[in-house]
Amino acid sequence: MRRTLYDKLFDSHVVRTEADGTALLYIDRHLVHEVTSPQAFEGLRLAGRRPWRTSSIVATADHNTPTRDWDKGIRDPISRTQVETLDANIRAFGAKAYFPFLDKRQGIVHVIGPETGATLPGMTVVCGDSHTSTHGAFACLAWGIGTSEVEHVLATQCLLAKRAKTMLVRVDGRLGFGVTAKDIVLAVIGRIGTAGGTGHAIEFGGSAIRALSMEGRMTVCNMAIEAGARAGLVAADDTTFDYLRGRPFAPAGERWDRAVAQWRTLVTDEGATFDATHVFDAAEIQPQVTWGTSPEMVVPVDGRVPDPERERDATRRDGIEKALVYMGLAPNTPITDIAIDKVFIGSCTNSRIEDLRAAASVARGRRVAGNVRLAMVVPGSGSVKAQAESEGLDRVFKAAGFEWREPGCSMCLAMNDDRLEPGERCASTSNRNFEGRQGAGGRTHLVSPAMAAAAAIAGHFVDVRRMA
Amino acid sequence: MQPFRVHTGVVVPLDRANVDTDAIIPKQFLKSIRRSGFGPNLFDAWRYLDHGEPGMDNAKRPLNPDFVLNQERYRGATILLARRNFGCGSSREHAPWALVDHGFRAVIAPSYADIFHNNCYKNGLLPIVLGEGEVAKLFDATAAFPGFSLTIDLERQTVGTKDGSLAFRFEVEPFRKKCLLEGLDDIGLTLQHADQIRAFEAKRLAEQPWLA
Ligand code: SF4
Numbered sequence: 001m002r003r004t005l006y007d008k009l010f011d012s013h014v015v016r017t018e019a020d021g022t023a024l025l026y027i028d029r030h031l032v033h034e035v036t037s038p039q040a041f042e043g044l045r046l047a048g049r050r051p052w053r054t055s056s057i058v059a060t061a062d063h064n065t066p067t068r069d070w071d072k073g074i075r076d077p078i079s080r081t082q083v084e085t086l087d088a089n090i091r092a093f094g095a096k097a098y099f100p101f102l103d104k105r106q107g108i109v110h111v112i113g114p115e116t117g118a119t120l121p122g123m124t125v126v127c128g129d130s131h132t133s134t135h136g137a138f139a140c141l142a143w144g145i146g147t148s149e150v151e152h153v154l155a156t157q158c159l160l161a162k163r164a165k166t167m168l169v170r171v172d173g174r175l176g177f178g179v180t181a182k183d184i185v186l187a188v189i190g191r192i193g194t195a196g197g198t199g200h201a202i203e204f205g206g207s208a209i210r211a212l213s214m215e216g217r218m219t220v221c222n223m224a225i226e227a228g229a230r231a232g233l234v235a236a237d238d239t240t241f242d243y244l245r246g247r248p249f250a251p252a253g254e255r256w257d258r259a260v261a262q263w264r265t266l267v268t269d270e271g272a273t274f275d276a277t278h279v280f281d282a283a284e285i286q287p288q289v290t291w292g293t294s295p296e297m298v299v300p301v302d303g304r305v306p307d308p309e310r311e312r313d314a315t316r317r318d319g320i321e322k323a324l325v326y327m328g329l330a331p332n333t334p335i336t337d338i339a340i341d342k343v344f345i346g347s348c349t350n351s352r353i354e355d356l357r358a359a360a361s362v363a364r365g366r367r368v369a370g371n372v373r374l375a376m377v378v379p380g381s382g383s384v385k386a387q388a389e390s391e392g393l394d395r396v397f398k399a400a401g402f403e404w405r406e407p408g409c410s411m412c413l414a415m416n417d418d419r420l421e422p423g424e425r426c427a428s429t430s431n432r433n434f435e436g437r438q439g440a441g442g443r444t445h446l447v448s449p450a451m452a453a454a455a456a457i458a459g460h461f462v463d464v465r466r467m468a
Numbered sequence: 469m470q471p472f473r474v475h476t477g478v479v480v481p482l483d484r485a486n487v488d489t490d491a492i493i494p495k496q497f498l499k500s501i502r503r504s505g506f507g508p509n510l511f512d513a514w515r516y517l518d519h520g521e522p523g524m525d526n527a528k529r530p531l532n533p534d535f536v537l538n539q540e541r542y543r544g545a546t547i548l549l550a551r552r553n554f555g556c557g558s559s560r561e562h563a564p565w566a567l568v569d570h571g572f573r574a575v576i577a578p579s580y581a582d583i584f585h586n587n588c589y590k591n592g593l594l595p596i597v598l599g600e601g602e603v604a605k606l607f608d609a610t611a612a613f614p615g616f617s618l619t620i621d622l623e624r625q626t627v628g629t630k631d632g633s634l635a636f637r638f639e640v641e642p643f644r645k646k647c648l649l650e651g652l653d654d655i656g657l658t659l660q661h662a663d664q665i666r667a668f669e670a671k672r673l674a675e676q677p678w679l680a
């Protein structure tokens with residue numbers, strides 16, 4: 001039978017199936033961070049259980065950690081307790097690898113998994129974090145879970161799952177100059193909506209996806225969850241293998257050859273069918289900017305803020321009106337007329353080396369506009385930071401007036417000190433523009449790293465293609 | 469987990485689509501290492517007029533009189549009526565924890581985000597899916613009748629008014645239904661298959677040793 005990549009990955013992990021089709025799936029990799037794990041470890045302890053296979057666990061502290069003054073530690077006592085609880089749990093139970101606060105390789109869980117080779121093709125990868133979909137870029141089945149499920153994986157190495165429906169998002173042709181993976185995925189969400197992928201695993205294919213680097217594919221899969229899909233997928237190919245070769249946890253020698261031979265089968269069979277298909281022409285995708293409080297509220301940079309008067313569906317019109325009030329925007333405002341107060345370049349969507357290079361190439365030799373109170377660059381991990389510094393990117397950013405910070409989730413969700421003040425408007429490379437996401441009352445516009453850097457320089461949104 | 473069989477309760481309407489888990493429980497409350505105590509901060513940014521932080525005395529904070537949860541007619545509500553794509557965004561299980569802690573036993577909406585939907589079942593909170601039209605009828609009824617309440621019968625998969633003027637059937641996966649009816653612990657159930665898991669694991673790691 002011709003199978004999709006999703007079906008191959010699902011089938012190869014089924015331990016048993018209940019009468020109603022609920023499957024018990026084996027979990028290869030369990031990524032753990034401080035926010036969604038304490039209650040799971042506590043549950044394990046209360047039940048007198050032990051983790052099933054600690055060599056599956058890779059852990060880090062990322063959500064709560066500060067991005068500067070690391071020598072002063074974590075000042076917020078509640079955040080500190082949470083990070084110390086993770087330290088203690090890993091110490092007590094063990095793990096394959098732990099990158100605690102202050103470790104040179106600490107970073108955002110979805111950045112360090114791939115860059116250490118802890119994420120490998122063919123795996124099931126789970127984490128108590130919705131953006132676990134990121135790892136699907138490596139042709140593995142990766143999805144976010146809740147804390148009860150974190151405990152379930154710890155205790156049993158398995159999860160209960162129902163087979164999802166499959167969706168193909170095919171992006172054909174070549175991206176225009178200055179258009180990136182972030183613009184692809186925002187355009188996809190703009191068309192299919194934030195619930196468009198609900199109940200589905202989305203495979204991203206087509207020549208434009210094949211042409212993306214692993215960083216770009218991770219950006220696309222990262223936001224599959226914002227399209228409502230729990231998992232995003234990209235088939236394995238030479239780009240995948242070239243990225244993984246030589247990474248610390250990737251196989252080596254004869255095992256590498258065997259692994260690659262096996263990974264080459266991780267593609268959708270010719271002629272396999274999907275439950276839904278959406279086709280995009282890469283050449284038509286423009287740099288994207290969100291204007292509202294949901295990632296589907298997005299338009300091309302040369303577009304305008306929508307007018308609720310022109311929306312016929314009552315629920316949608318109400319949504320637009322509420323979003324405009326929250327965002328402090330008038331209908332029909334050109335996107336390039338929107339001035340910003342802060343810029344955030346970072347998050348598991350766009351904090352990898354390629355993202356920083358793209359932002360730096362725009363910032364090079366320019367200055368952050370006077371009306372921008374803070375423009376910050378937060379590398380995704382200690383390794384990304386070191387790489388960027390070896391290329392001199394930190395100097396480019398600092399010379400242009402950006403702050404160069406320590407790695408972590410930072411202002412993506414503002415659990416640490418990095419946040420928007422009420423009413424502040426931000427060009428952000430993160431993945432969610434929900435109300436209050438970057439700080440109570442803060443107004444987030446999602447863009448690519450190059451577009452964020454361009455907005456920082458101009459002081460308002462601007463088409464990065466005009467800045468070359 | 470508390471079993472769910474038959475439940476009757478007051479319905480509170482939250483008339484918004486795409487309510488995300490950041491709205492259900494804002495991130496500053498995720499720093500807790502406990503599972504309980506999130507109820508007072510449920511919908512914090514909408515429910516209070518000031519900005520909430522952990523450790524505040526919520527009883528002393530100014531309530532937003534416009535927010536439904538604060539309105540007298542919905543006092544003690546245990547069923548939340550919502551619009552499509554409820555619970556989207558972050559995977560935080562703190563969202564169903566907060567709903568349960570506040571006293572909710574069920575949510576009714578046309579659709580849910582997957583992770584939230586799954587998390588509900590793990591906490592004895594029943595996420596009922598009804599059609600857009602059926603949900604619209606319930607919104608109307610809730611607006612028309614103060615104290616409007618519904619009875620949910622999980623065994624029979626029905627939700628409706630006591631007098632039978634409104635009655636709908638809903639779907640639920642048999643396995644999840646069984647777990648909820650009996651209040652079963654997932655982990656205990658899975659561990660009954662420990663031998664099968666062990667055999668699967670041994671074979672897998674022998675064939676693909678790089679996964680170990
Ligand atoms: S960077 Fe943002 S989206 Fe990614 S894991 Fe951290 S908080 Fe979540």
